[in-house]
Amino acid sequence: MANAGADVAVCGRKIDDLDRVSKAIRELGKESSGFVLDVTATKNVQEGVDQILEHFGKVDILVNNAGINHRVPVLEFPEDAWDAIINTNLKGYFLVARAVVPQMLERSYGKVINMSSILGTVALPNQLAYASSKGGVDQMTKVMALEWATQGVRVNAIGPTYFETELVAQLRNDPERFNFINERTPMGRWGYPNELEGIVIFLAAPASDFITGQTIYIDGGWTIW
Ligand SMILES: NC(=O)c1ccc[n+]([C@@H]2O[C@H](COP(=O)([O-])OP(=O)(O)OC[C@H]3O[C@@H](n4cnc5c(N)ncnc54)[C@H](OP(=O)(O)O)[C@@H]3O)[C@@H](O)[C@H]2O)c1
Numbered sequence: 526m527a528n529a530g531a532d533v534a535v536c537g538r539k540i541d542d543l544d545r546v547s548k549a550i551r552e553l554g555k556e557s558s559g560f561v562l563d564v565t566a567t568k569n570v571q572e573g574v575d576q577i578l579e580h581f582g583k584v585d586i587l588v589n590n591a592g593i594n595h596r597v598p599v600l601e602f603p604e605d606a607w608d609a610i611i612n613t614n615l616k617g618y619f620l621v622a623r624a625v626v627p628q629m630l631e632r633s634y635g636k637v638i639n640m641s642s643i644l645g646t647v648a649l650p651n652q653l654a655y656a657s658s659k660g661g662v663d664q665m666t667k668v669m670a671l672e673w674a675t676q677g678v679r680v681n682a683i684g685p686t687y688f689e690t691e692l693v694a695q696l697r698n699d700p701e702r703f704n705f706i707n708e709r710t711p712m713g714r715w716g717y718p719n720e721l722e723g724i725v726i727f728l729a730a731p732a733s734d735f736i737t738g739q740t741i742y743i744d745g746g747w748t749i750w
Contacts, residue, residue: 529726531586532556534577538563556581564591564617565609574624583632586729587625589618589662590640594692596651607654614658618665626669626678633677638728639666641682643744659684663740670738679737681728686744688716711746 527533527550535546535557543559550557558580562573577584593613595606618639629635644652645659663682670680687706689697696702697715707714724743727733742748 526586526588526725526729527553527555527557529730530555531729532581534581534584535559536562536573536577537591562621564589564621565612567620570617570620571624574621578628583628584625585629585634586636586638587622587629588638588640588725588729589621591617592640592692594652594655596655596695597653598651599653602653610654611658611661614655615661615665618662622669626673629678630673630676635673635678636729636733637666637669637678637680638725639680639682641666641684641740643684643686643742643747645682645684645740646742646748666740667738674737679728679734681733681736681738682740683721683724683728684740684742684744684748685721686710686716686742686747688718688721690718709747710744711749714745716743716745 532555533547533550535543535550536559537543538561540559540561543561547557547559560573560577561569563569574584591613593610595603595610597603597606622637626635626637639662641662642655642659644656645663648656663684666680666682669678673680687693687696696706703715721743724741728736728741
């Protein structure tokens with residue numbers, strides 16, 4: 526996003542990570558600062574967004590990206606893990622949008638990009654809460670898109686397949702799971718993180734101004750069949 530010209534407010538719970546990423550962005554010549562913002566904590570979300578608006582003046586693009594997972598069969602699924610996943614991956618996106626979108630509506634322009642997953646539309650075992658949350662993100666995207674369609678705020682979702690990040694390190698290190706994902710994907714491999722850059726920039730840019738309410742899959746063909 527910074528390479529494409531954006532100033533970036535970097536949000537999350539770990540101050541060291543926020544400082545590291547915002548420093549790297551400033552080195553690219555764009556304005557950036559880290560903000561401690563836990564998407565599950567309503568008061569903290571509003572305070573964090575207020576600080577961002579004070580610092581940057583406005584937010585034109587919101588990327589709802591926070592995500593966690595816990596992989597166990599349905600009948601063993603702990604209730605606290607269900608709550609944590611739904612509160613982070615689904616309710617958190619609503620809380621942040623509720624805090625950020627009003628100032629977009631005031632200016633009649635904004636872009637909301639919700640990070641979904643192929644698991645919003647296909648199912649796999651052991652993904653009870655995660656798949657439920659991402660299916661919810663796809664529906665949330667459509668409702669928000671409809672409500673704001675005539676007011677300049679576009680809302681879309683991205684549905685990635687498996688990309689090598691911390692979230693999926695456990696699967697990446699399990700040869701059986703790693704190969705299952707390769708074999709299940711028509712293009713025969715996992716995604717490279719840089720293969721998500723184009724879609725985020727496209728959905729954030731005026732080039733996509735007539736697109737709203739969509740989930741766009743970046744999945745090497747996984748969702749074809
Ligand atoms: N990797 C994949 O294969 C894949 C595939 C499909 C979809 N996705 C989606 O892509 C998004 C990013 O995932 P990733 O793979 O980059 O995972 P990751 O490396 O584990 O990053 C997850 C991010 O979420 C943040 N986060 C978690 N809980 C939070 C909370 N309560 N408040 C604020 N931030 C929180 C974390 O920051 P802190 O820990 O600092 O809070 C971290 O920056 C997620 O929505 C995930 O579901 C990933």
